[in-house]
Amino acid sequence: MSLSRRDFLKVSGGTVAAGVMSAGVDAGEAAVATEEKEVRTKGSQETKSICPYCSVGCGIIVQTRDGKLVNAEGDPDHPISEGTLCSKGQSLPQIVNNPLRLTKPKYRAPGSTEWKEVEWGWALDEIAKRVKKTRDKTFKLTSKSKVKEKQPDGTEKEVLKDFTVNRTDAIAHVGSAALDNEECYMLQKLLRSWGLVYIEHQARI
C-alpha cells in the first residue's frame, strides 16, 4: 500500500494523539502506584542494609512490618550505588518472602536420593570432621616433578626430583560472588593453611 504525504501526516498525527493519551494513562497509573506504595509501607520500619547478592555491595533500604519485608529500594545516600540497584537487587523482596527459600542446610547422605533438612551445628561439625579426615589422609609433604639437570659433560638430562609442596589435592573450595575483599583474604589464609590448591570462584566456572 502506498501512502501519500497527506495520509502519512494523518497516520502519524493519530499515533502522536494515541501516545499523548497513553502518557495520560501512565501518569494516572503512576499516581495510583505511589498511593499503593504508601499504603504498602505504612507503619513499616526502615533499615539500611547491603544487597546480599554480590560483592559490589549496593546499599538497600528495607522496610519491614511485623518482622516481614514489605519493600526494598536503593539507598540514595550509599556512596557506591547512589540509590541504584540492578535487577537482582530489585528482586530482593521476592527471595526474602519466597516460600521456597532455603533457610536451613540440606544434606544428602551417600547413596541416598533424598535431601533432608539438618541443623547448622551438625552441618558445620560434619564439614570440619570431613575436611580434617580427608586432609590427614591425603596431605603430601613432597611431590615429584620432572626437571632438566645439567650433566658433567655439559648436556641436559630430564630427571625426577622431589619438591616440598605441603598440599592436599583431595579438597577443593568454591567461593562466592558475595564475598568481599576482606572475606576473600581471610578465606585464602585459611584454605592455603590447609594446603588447598584448588581454590575457585563461581563466577569463573
Ligand code: SF4
Ligand atoms: S546484585 Fe546488583 S544490586 Fe546487589 S550488590 Fe550486586 S550489583 Fe548491587
